[in-house]
Amino acid sequence: MDRRQFNSLVALTSLGLVAGATSAFGETEKRLSVIALVHPGMILLDLAGPLTCFNMMMADVHLVWKTMDPVRTDTGITIAPTSTFAQCPEEADVLFVPGGLGGTTAMMDDDAVVGFLRDRSGRSRFVTSVCTGSLLLGAAGLLKGKRATSHWYTRDLLPQFGATPDSRRVVEDGNVITGGGVTAGIDFGLTLAARLRDEKTAKFIQLLLEYDPQPPFDAGSPAKGGPALAASVLSRRSSALEAAKAAVERAARKI
């Protein structure tokens, strides 16, 4: 049993799934492989939702960054990469990019990151993102002619990468699957569980995670929150979004 297999077993055991060393889905089930980009400024929750689902669908998850230096997330919690761009597997079932506006803006100008995503995208069954991670897929030229989404406040930047913005929470177009902002990662993870395993497995994971959402308020989209609330968010994001727009324009000229 290698480290990643051990991690998945810990995940299942923590939730009471496993008696002894029997896997949740049978010992003969082929393990999946996921390459997940981790990066400074990443939103921890963008990663945590999908990662929990990946682990439960018996995937070996490679947390990949340029170096092995821990990256600091929005919460202050740092995450240690498990592999560098140079060392990580050549092929994967899933290439996954979580978001974080500041980080994705910086990385759109970073040829090492963009080049890595472009390279692995051709050898991954699914090319995926949550939140502003789709801006990086766009910068790598992976959204041309595709329907895709992003955090609601960056969704209108996608056409510059040749994509058609789609306001659904999880958007599937061929092998490209993109999720909306932050918490959409859970809906995304379950969608991917159904694609990579089956619907029964996805429902099993949903029940284990007790994903029966009942938000105490109904303000989770600009339409539901109303114009005043959306304006309040937009007024606070202005400088970061200006920087993202400029980065998208620069990146779009290169693809």
Add this chain to the structure above:
Amino acid sequence: MDRRQFNSLVALTSLGLVAGATSAFGETEKRLSVIALVHPGMILLDLAGPLTCFNMMMADVHLVWKTMDPVRTDTGITIAPTSTFAQCPEEADVLFVPGGLGGTTAMMDDDAVVGFLRDRSGRSRFVTSVCTGSLLLGAAGLLKGKRATSHWYTRDLLPQFGATPDSRRVVEDGNVITGGGVTAGIDFGLTLAARLRDEKTAKFIQLLLEYDPQPPFDAGSPAKGGPALAASVLSRRSSALEAAKAAVERAARKI
């Protein structure tokens, strides 16, 4: 600006909230303090949802464990405590306990953990948990006469601690607020944002996190998933739940 203030600023900047160094809710807003237990086997998502909300409501979050040694979560990601039991603040706005069946089972027998929670609970405005974390609140005698919840598969253990189980996703009883399994942490975090700040702030955070859930399936509770799916989960959790039941019986005799 100390480390935790910096972390909150990183959080807000990552989401595009902050222009310069102006806080989201005004520079005169008093910062909140949160003591969050972190522990081996913790479910990362149990922590990540609430933590994201805490940071956005401008809280200094203390990640507390017996030692400063990193704790390994279900996902394999390790989290470094920021404080030990001995060093962490005496008082807080929120005492928070995330779950993880194996870890909470082990800790119900751990006098250092139970004693710490009992001590700080008397000096915290709110005593809170998500998922199986409520078993630890119960072991510390903090649920006597209270309505409370837990992960659906441990909710029926709560009466042994003198609590009345409640199947709502987030249960408030006086200053005790408990959330259901794993993903309930997001609903819990928004509920707490409204209590500690105000409804406008909670909605602001909800919109930033784009929390407009649209699960691809409807299997997030035993009733919705149906008896066959629930039985499938229960059959896999049997040994871990047996251990939890035995630990609850031992702990209940001490309170």
